[in-house]
Amino acid sequence: MKIKATLDRIPGGMMIVPLILGAIINTLFPTASKTFGSFTGALLTGALPILAVFYVCMGATIDFKATPYILKKGGVLLLSKVGIAAIIGIIAARFLGEGMISGGVFAGLSVLAIVAAMNDTNGGLYMALMGQFGRKEDVAAYSIMSLESGPFFTMVTLGVAGLSAFPWQTLVGAILPLVIGMILGNLDRELREFLGRAVPVLVPFFAFALGAGLNLQNVWKAGLAGILLGITVVLVTGTVLWIVDRLTGGNGVAGLAAASTAGNAAGVPAAVAAANSAYAPVAPAATALVASCVIVTAILVPIVTAWWAKRVGAGDQATV
Template identity: 60%
Template sequence: MKIKQAIDRIPGGLMLVPLLLGACVHTFAPHAGKSLGSFSNALITGTLPILAVWFFCMGASISLKATPVVLRKSGVLVATKVATAALAGVVASRFLPPGGITSGFLTGLSALTVICVMNETNGGLYMALMQQYGTKEEAGAFCLMSLESGPFMTMVTLGIAGIASFPYATLFGALLPFLIGFALGNLDPELRRFFGSAVPVMVPFFAFALGNNLDFAVILNTGLLGILVGICVMLVTGTTLVLADIFLAKGNGTAGIGASSTAGAAVAVPQIIAGIEPRYAAVAPAATALVATSVVVTALLTPVVTSLWARRWGVLSAKYRDAAFASLDALTDSQGLDGQLERRPLEQ
């Protein structure tokens, strides 16, 4: 059976198929992990440990020479994502009630909801996609994306950062595995090759664990509005991130598409913010459902859109072009022709 070959035909298959399987387990057998226990439970619920090891290996695979590229890429993506969310929140606050909408089809919509769904990137999904469709430097851009996790940036964007403190220890803890791997990989090239080879292998395992945090029933609970919110997140943040990646980070836009998702951690933010700012208390439950739906929708759409973009304008198109030229070079050599064909820029 050619299972791997069949999965590779699906855009983002190595990420998407295990993620869907995990979501099915969580939807139809939510207590499977606790019932099975032991290693099965660890595989089902081990998102953070798997991500930690993966992050370590990713750090080990990046050369010191690439550090400026990583910092520039991650800085551009984080700044653009936060700025987009802030602007969208300001616009939403002009048209929506201060505490959000609490009845009707638009129940749950508020400036808080808009900022939550756009402010945080699914870092694990981003790294998996960049490993498959981008470059090591683009995958390493996740190192600064931890700034978006949790309620901190949301509080800043909402203008209530004065009652919150920056979690330095948490940020350092998120970066530490990457930094250790980065140090070892640059001290010993053999270790870089050893740990770097494990990065693609761990993609389906992390995707399966990530899928076990998603519930398809959430889409039914929030209805069409939740789906539309997820699509809007892809359209709005995807557009600004692609433009920033191309014109500021000197990329091809693939990293921008890969960073246009909503992080699973964002689901907890509405309730946290509501506990600090009482005016959002009434809308927090519905906002949480909308954010959760956006997590599901963007987790499904981002791999597909990223794959399509990469195959047309990204790294994959360059790989296919080089492979085609290599075949043509071999053909001309076999016919006794001197030199190689002229390689012109890929026409868009």
């Protein structure tokens, strides 16, 4: 059976498929983690420890001596993605505060859901698309963009928006695994290669654990709101990233390829709520909305990116 080959043909498949499988198990057997306990229970409930290891390994792949092109491309996309999420979060905070919309089409929508959905790019999807339509340097630019990963920027944005702030220890703790990985990877190239090899291996495991924290009934309840939020992420962040990519010498393909929501973003609301209980009431709905965004953007971004790449003739000489 060619399971891996099949997953590789699905955009972001190594993340999306385990995420959905975990959600199916949790929806059909919500007490499975308590019933089986031990290692099985730990896998079903252990997204945060796996993510912590993932961030250490991901950090190890970031080279302090990255080329100027990688720094420029990755830096521009990183700052633009986080910046637009912050601006929209600040505006939304004026209307929603720390709460959420309780009824109607946009029921469950909160600043936490909006910022978490917009802040973090689906790295696997971005690298797969740029491997097909971009240059190897474009793929490597994700080493800079990976700084988006985790709840750090979401916490910072919520604080800047005038909502509940987070103690500095929490903010440092959110980014510390990534920084430790960066230091280790730059001190020892062999260690960088060793830890870097674990990055793709850990993706399906933390995706499965994140999915096991989701209930598809809640995703279903997210319904139209989740779909609309996913479309908004692609339209808003895609437009901004396309513009800045073009302004900095690109053809816009990288910008569109980065206009997605990362699978691990579905774990951000829970991490934020764990750090500040003020967000506990809105975290379940935010998780469902962000999970919907992961799926919606994973479908739309490859379509939009491939369409634009064809228009500009990208990918013909692309190498990875």
